[in-house]
Amino acid sequence: MNNGFSLIELLIVIAIFGLTVSLVTASYITFERNQKLRGAAQQLKSDLRQAQNKALSGDKGSGGAFCPATSTLGGWFIKVSTDTGGGNNAKYTLYGDCRTGASDAAFSERTIFLPSGVTVSATSLGATNSVSIFFRPLVSGVTYHNGGLTPPFFDSSGNLLNQLGIGSQLVITLSATGGAAYQVVVAPSGEINEAKP
Numbered sequence: 001m002n003n004g005f006s007l008i009e010l011l012i013v014i015a016i017f018g019l020t021v022s023l024v025t026a027s028y029i030t031f032e033r034n035q036k037l038r039g040a041a042q043q044l045k046s047d048l049r050q051a052q053n054k055a056l057s058g059d060k061g062s063g064g065a066f067c068p069a070t071s072t073l074g075g076w077f078i079k080v081s082t083d084t085g086g087g088n089n090a091k092y093t094l095y096g097d098c099r100t101g102a103s104d105a106a107f108s109e110r111t112i113f114l115p116s117g118v119t120v121s122a123t124s125l126g127a128t129n130s131v132s133i134f135f136r137p138l139v140s141g142v143t144y145h146n147g148g149l150t151p152p153f154f155d156s157s158g159n160l161l162n163q164l165g166i167g168s169q170l171v172i173t174l175s176a177t178g179g180a181a182y183q184v185v186v187a188p189s190g191e192i193n194e195a196k197p
Contacts, residue, residue, distance in 0.1 A: 037118055054135075075096075075135050077094075079092060120173070123170060140190055
């Protein structure tokens with residue numbers, strides 16, 4: 001009587017083990033991709049809230065990049081782009097807006113790069129490939145502007161320029177390699193949420 005395993009039995013065990021390892025690896029890669037995408041959406045949501053809080057608190061910046069005391073804070077904004085040229089859809093930028101007389105200009109620029117393989121694939125205001133989400137001091141809501149034309153956000157009379165989707169919500173869709181997507185939703189009231197589509 002033989003107490004060992006036959007060659008067929010060993011090959012079956014190795015095949016089952018190989019199949020199990022393949023399935024676990026594929027599941028882990030999908031999980032990792034989805035977590036990276038969700039993390040990017042949460043970071044964008046957090047940065048939008050930071051811009052909102054900076055505007056509501058009247059933060060004029062500090063250090064070398066600030067709005068002078070003699071100027072008026074226009075607000076804080078984040079610019080997102082779906083333009084694939086130059087990797088613009090793999091990052092977004094946070095700025096302050098400073099009004100001096102009849103003009104305004106950006107200050108305190110901070111660019112945030114999305115994780116590798118994650119891009120801004122769409123915005124619900126599809127008329128333009130770049131949107132500025134603008135939060136103003138003493139105003140609880142938010143306005144959306146054509147990112148290619150802002151700043152300036154104001155004309156010489158202080159009226160807002162280049163607005164998009166007045167009174168509507170903005171949905172920013174982030175996508176990962178492989179087709180998974182996550183959305184950041186900015187309501188006109190200033191409420192910001194993230195969710196799977």
